[in-house]
Amino acid sequence: MTTAVDTGLYQRVQQFYAVQMRLLDEGRAEEWADTFTEDGEFGQDRRPAPRQGRAEIGGRLRKAADALAARGVVRRHWLGMLAVEPQPDGTVTTRYYALVIETPAGGQSALHLSTAADDVLVPDGDTFLVRRRYVVHDGWTP
Amino acid sequence: MTTAVDTGLYQRVQQFYAVQMRLLDEGRAEEWADTFTEDGEFGQDRRPAPRQGRAEIGGRLRKAADALAARGVVRRHWLGMLAVEPQPDGTVTTRYYALVIETPAGGQSALHLSTAADDVLVPDGDTFLVRRRYVVHDGWTP
Amino acid sequence: MTTAVDTGLYQRVQQFYAVQMRLLDEGRAEEWADTFTEDGEFGQDRRPAPRQGRAEIGGRLRKAADALAARGVVRRHWLGMLAVEPQPDGTVTTRYYALVIETPAGGQSALHLSTAADDVLVPDGDTFLVRRRYVVHDGWTP
Structure with missing residues (x-):
């Protein structure tokens, strides 16, 4: 792996996450779902089974975004401490931390969640x- | 737009914001004002009119920084989730989230504000x- | 300094910090110590003397990590607002902000500390x- 390749890769991943999290935070469920592969999988330690496929991933966001909107809450996902590793099969694995910041209408912003995540990304053109x-x-805790 | 161009651009924007926010947080009003164009404009949803021009932008920081210093408060602006888009006219538009963290002398750090911003940047040498x-x-809320 | 050099450098520093802070947050004391030079120095305004050398730096993390684990607390270090400056002697100086986020088992995540730091980095291969x-x-306050 050369530095030139790395460099472009790292910043493209950063830009991808900025765009992807904006979709999540704006409740744009269909566009959000389309940032996963058709058979994309979204697992969490606190849920028994991963969400699978775009329909389930998008549907879940639709519900969550509607509930937040009803409560007048703005939610922002911050990713950071990103490590990017290109794999021999052409995929890219990433590790990062993520915070969720919540702000109620007329109220005080607060740290809602602190998390860490692992992704497997598939290159799709420049993204x-x-x-x-x-x-x-x-x-x-379970 | 080529990846090579993108790559340098994205990191230069990151470095620019790191330097610019440091000036803001250190209350260096004149240097902060000089990171805007002569006719630079700084608008906020919670203010009726934007600040316009370096004198007004710098003067406003002078006042805010003096007030914070009098209260013994350290304020830090964190930018993240940055998306960068070069425009055909040579400008660069950016979108990002920003947090303001405040710490009183001898006290506990706290999340003060969660925001999102849009910038129009004009290249100026390497910055x-x-x-x-x-x-x-x-x-x-209004 | 050329943009090409800058670009690779900035992202390599970002990736280095992501990996280094992960070691810190996972309490991997020996690997953490090995991210410093043999004679590495770690100073803080709130401690009278810097920690010096890998043994002291690693030993200190071992103690702190054990204490956190005993309390069931997860700690995450977030670095941001990074400015990177290559020096004529081949070292790289950096300035950044850092937050510490703490989460007790079964409890709410909270901002523990807000800090700013200056590093002198020595290139070591790609890292x-x-x-x-x-x-x-x-x-x-003293």
């Missing part, structure tokens, strides 16, 4: 699709 | 000047 | 070693 995401929630 | 910034404050 | 780090804690 990526998520094949698999697994999120660990700090403080969660 | 940039802000022609226009517009900041939306989460939770703000 | 870096920390020769000197100095961290300022917001709100700290």
Whole structure:
């Protein structure tokens, strides 16, 4: 792996996440779902089974976004401490931390969640699709 | 647009914001004002009119920084989830989230504000000047 | 300094910090110590003397990590607002902000600390070693 390749890759991944999380935070469920592969998988330590496929991933966001909107809450996902590793099969694995910041209408912003995640990304032109995401929630106990 | 161009651009924008926000947080009003174009504009959803021009932008920071210093408060602006888009006219538009973290002397750090912003940047050698910034404050209601 | 050099450098530093902070947050004391030079120095405004050398730096993390584990607390270090400056002697100086987020088992995540830091990095192949780090804690008073 050369530095030139790395460099472009790292910043493209950063830009991808900025765009993807904006879709999530704006409740744009269909566009969000389309940032996963057709058979994309979204797992979390605090849920028994992963969400599978775009329909389920998008549908879940639709419900969550509607509930937040009804409560007048703005939610923002911050990713950071990103490590990017190109794989021999052409996929790209990433590890990062993510925070969720919530703000109620007329109220005070607060840290809602601290998490860490692992993704498998598939290159898609200049951007990526998520094949698999697994999120660990700090403080969660079964 | 080529990846090579993108790559340098994205990291230069990141470095620009790191330097610019440091000036803001250190209350260096004149240097902060000089990171905007002469006719730079700084708008916020919670203010009726944008600040216009370096004198007004710098003067406003002078006042705010003095007030914070009098209260013994350290304020830090964190930008993240940055998306960068070069425009055909040579400007660069950016979108990002920003947090403000405040810490009183001898006290506990706390999340003060969660925001999202849109900038129009003008290249200036290896760095940039802000022609226009517009900041939306989460939770703000008119 | 050319943009090409800058670009690769900035992202390599970002990736280095992501990997290094992961070691810190996972309490991997020996690997963490190995991200410093043999004679590495870790100073803080709130401690009278810097920790010096890998043994002391690693030993200190071992103790801190054990104490956190005993309390069931997850700690995550977030670095941001990174500025990178290559020096004529081949070292790389960096400035950044850092947050510490803490989450107790079964509890709510919270902002624990807001800091700013200066590093001197020594290139080590595609990555870096920390020769000197100095961290300022917001709100700290002697």
